[in-house]
Amino acid sequence: MALFNKSSAAQKQLQKKSISDTNLLLSITIIVFFVMYIGAIVFQGSGFLKAQTFFNILNANAPLIIASCGLSIVMITGSIDISVGGVTALVSMCCAVYLDHQGGNVFVSLLIALAIGLGYGLVQGLLIAYLDIQPFIVSLAGMFFARGMTTIVNTNPFNVENKAFVALKETRVIIPGLGSVNKIGKYVDAYVEIGVIVALLIVLILFCVLKWTKLGRSFYAVGGNRQSSLMLGINVKRTRFLAHLFCGVLAGIGGYVYFLHVGSGAASHASGMEMNAIASAIIGGTLLTGGVGNIIGTLFGVLSLSTIQNIVSSAGLDQAWWTGITIAAMLCLFLVIQSIVMARKNRSSLK
């Protein structure tokens, strides 16, 4: 796989000298995803041929898609946030306690989730953008705070039995006809959960925001070069603040979607999610240094990551440790590719 990535990257660069970093990294990701999926169909057969397998990947990863989108925006502005997993756990636990122990209604629990996300975004954004503190330290503290708070709210994991909530959780959206989603031929009566619709909507909205609005373009400008975007009259501090605010709110929504998927509250929920989110954004072609990235790429990043997890587990390596090692290896690979791409770019700009 590694060989293929590198050679395809080199070929692309030869074919089109003018291809931008964003497009290069994006095309690598999409190619990797399709190669992996086709490889899975060829080598592991029937399971991956069903459309439902693909939809299950979407169902299980809708929260991850939402969180990674928020993270991509933050990373495009050249910052980072590792608190998304903690926020997800905190949101699930708070909503679960509210719904089950207080007997609250579903709509208010959604508001709680949004409020937690907004609060996180506000505080972290203020600290990072206006006080100029290292984003990693702030969000590391945020992560530990969220995890600690989750156990303070409630220690023991439990399932939510609120009727209205369970009804919402059980809602399935049937995909009619062969639609655009069915890439692999055979059609089975397929369904997705509500979370997937939310996630895809968010991807669409953010794609438009990043592509065509002034705010979206200023995210890229700030990430690319803070000094010159300041010269261009962009309010750098406000832009960075907004990026973190977006990320916080998206983490809140992602947390709620996660809660909707699992239907329980536990302190160990979404452990390692921040890692998966960062990995998906990186695999999706978002540069850690900022200024380069694409929401569609992030979507494919999540899909590639979960596909490889499915491949690993269906290949019989289903011990827990293989997942961690595979993700780490994949992240490592893509980080190295990025660093090579950046080194090439620097060299060519020096000439």
Added chain:
Amino acid sequence: MTQNKKNIFAKISGRQIFIPIAALLLLAVFNLIFDPSFYKIALSANSAGDPVLSGYLITILDYGSELAILAIGMTLVTAASGGQDISVGAAIAIGGSVILRVLCGTDSRPEVLQAPIIVAFLVSCAVCMLFGAFNGVLVAGFKIQPMVATLILFTAGRSIAAWINNNELPVISDPSFGYFGGFIPGIPIPTPFFIAVICMIVMALALKFTNLGLYTQAVGINAGSSRLNGLNPAFIKFLAFVILGLCVAVASLIKVSRISSINYSVIAKDIEMDAILAVALGGNSLSGGKFNMAASILGAYVIQFLTTTLYKFNVKSDALSAYKAIVVIALVVLSAPVVREKISSLWMKMKLRTKEVG
């Protein structure tokens, strides 16, 4: 007279080591007010029948030691690379797993040790330094931000640790293995403290007689200009990560020796946070450059002081991280340049006003 006093105060508060000492005093006074029995130290017999010291202060010295050892390495990494290694907890799991694997061989419940402890420790050192080198290559060679580069090992580390022992939980029954994390018969002071002191002495000698400290600071302050002055910034950063790997190996020996076994998901959990906190509390800039090793080590013990105090007030171990996170945020906010400027300008205004009044 008052002028003189003020000068002395300014001099003391200007020193870097002032921050951890102030925090320590604050905690000490807090404990003294709420429960003076915190400071009681008793000489009692432990389960093996040897007389040992016990009490909260001894606990702090005992459990703060591996943190202090980690703080040594973390300070170097922070100073050289301007970032922190968040994989230390996972790396400790790997190191501990290696030690147990070598000691146990193929049997997970051996009657006798399959290899001398020193051999197991050396193998663990090699493995941990290898993983440190892996981080170092990513940071120094591929120029990836340290925290993202170490995030790889942060996720994979515990999985690798479980994989090394086939997810078994070996238990060592040989009592001599327990000495490193407990007490050596006849000596009432916990062994980890001695190990930490040895590490400190080695590090102090290294800083005194080699250029390690100077070069690290130079690279941390400005990698470009230190390169122009003939240093190799990539190598210095790499070296810092390898040294941290060595510290991790020592800490992992203490950790597994404490329980003579291992629990992959719990061992050294959240210790990366504590180690970073120790460096921050020592007044070192988290974005690299100058460092003060003594302040970091003292910071580590202060963190343990805080942890023990929280435990004493019946805070659950899972909830500890929330309180520590608040401390971290308070620390970084206070040390942020913007806030410092605001405070100093406020201070100046106050001074001016008092002068006008006077």
